[in-house]
Amino acid sequence: MQVTLLGTGDTTGTPTVGCGCETCQRAKAPDDELLARAREQGATITAGGGVERTRFSVHIHNERTDETLLVDFSPDFRQQFLREEVPLPDEAIISHIHFDHLDGLGNCFRLIEHLDVHAANETDPETGKSVAETVQSDYHYLDQIEVRPQTPLESFDACGFEVTLVPVNHPPLVCYGLVVEEPETGAKLALSGDTSYDIPEASRDVLADPDLLLADGIVPANLCEYHPTGGAHHDDDGTPRTFGTKHMTREGALSLAEELNATETRLVHIAHYYPADEAFEQPLALDGERYEL
Numbered sequence: 001m002q003v004t005l006l007g008t009g010d011t012t013g014t015p016t017v018g019c020g021c022e023t024c025q026r027a028k029a030p031d032d033e034l035l036a037r038a039r040e041q042g043a044t045i046t047a048g049g050g051v052e053r054t055r056f057s058v059h060i061h062n063e064r065t066d067e068t069l070l071v072d073f074s075p076d077f078r079q080q081f082l083r084e085e086v087p088l089p090d091e092a093i094i095s096h097i098h099f100d101h102l103d104g105l106g107n108c109f110r111l112i113e114h115l116d117v118h119a120a121n122e123t124d125p126e127t128g129k130s131v132a133e134t135v136q137s138d139y140h141y142l143d144q145i146e147v148r149p150q151t152p153l154e155s156f157d158a159c160g161f162e163v164t165l166v167p168v169n170h171p172p173l174v175c176y177g178l179v180v181e182e183p184e185t186g187a188k189l190a191l192s193g194d195t196s197y198d199i200p201e202a203s204r205d206v207l208a209d210p211d212l213l214l215a216d217g218i219v220p221a222n223l224c225e226y227h228p229t230g231g232a233h234h235d236d237d238g239t240p241r242t243f244g245t246k247h248m249t250r251e252g253a254l255s256l257a258e259e260l261n262a263t264e265t266r267l268v269h270i271a272h273y274y275p276a277d278e279a280f281e282q283p284l285a286l287d288g289e290r291y292e293l
């Protein structure tokens with residue numbers, strides 16, 4: 001299983017358009033220390049000489065079947081595929097219907113002949129539709145897409161992998177993390193999805209013991225004081241593991257990684273609000289990193 005992190009940023013990405021903050025500046029014009037670190041962790045240096053975190057997407061190639069599974073359609077789809085020179089997807093998964101995970105799907109037009117798109121079949125009380133139904137109605141004009149509604153916590157085949165969607169907590173919408181397993185080698189990738197720390201027990205059981213965990217760690221916990229609703233799900237030391245209601249803090253994501261017994265962990269869905277001296281520290285991911293599981 002070859003995993004390429006196409007997009008590791010939050011909904012505005014880093015650098016953020018129109019932002020002059022130190023973190024965005026450092027991404028655009030990295031110092032030698034950051035450049036060396038980025039190269040060491042296999043991140044892609046952009047044509048402009050910077051590093052970046054585009055909107056979320058993960059590319060998973062199955063060498064055994066020579067097929068590619070894409071998790072989420074970033075609005076940066078075109079740029080990501082040009083930059084990484086990876087194969088186009090044969091099948092895909094949509095975790096939830098927020099802009100930064102879904103709105104790249106229109107890129108399939110005149111590019112991909114046929115694409116199975118897997119998404120959860122549970123009705124979201126907020127929208128009255130499941131993720132699968134929203135994808136179907138929003139992209140009804142794309143003949144190349146075939147939506148495959150899936151029942152959470154039940155595994156299905158995609159590109160020769162065993163995939164399971166697991167409910168997470170990302171109010172007000174339903175959202176899913178997922179597990180991708182290669183039945184021949186036993187390799188296991190777990191993704192938290194966009195989520196607070198409050199992931200249901202049944203989902204944690206499925207996510208447990210991954211070779212690689214990609215966990216939402218949008219900001220450091222000390223930034224919760226700037227969120228209108230603060231932080232939640234505090235640990236014994238009083239550190240919030242959830243930022244607001246929708247995402248995990250860095251500390252929450254690391255705590256989840258420990259509880260799940262992840263062999264390796266990369267934090268993703270990272271915001272430019274991290275201070276410049278913390279934004280590129282391990283284990284925060286950068287676009288272009290590749291993992292062989």
Ligand SMILES: [Zn+2]
Binds near residue numbers: 015
């Ligand atoms: Zn910024």
Ligand SMILES: [Zn+2]
Binds near residue numbers: 098170
């Ligand atoms: Zn979201």
Ligand SMILES: [Zn+2]
Binds near residue numbers: 269
């Ligand atoms: Zn998101």
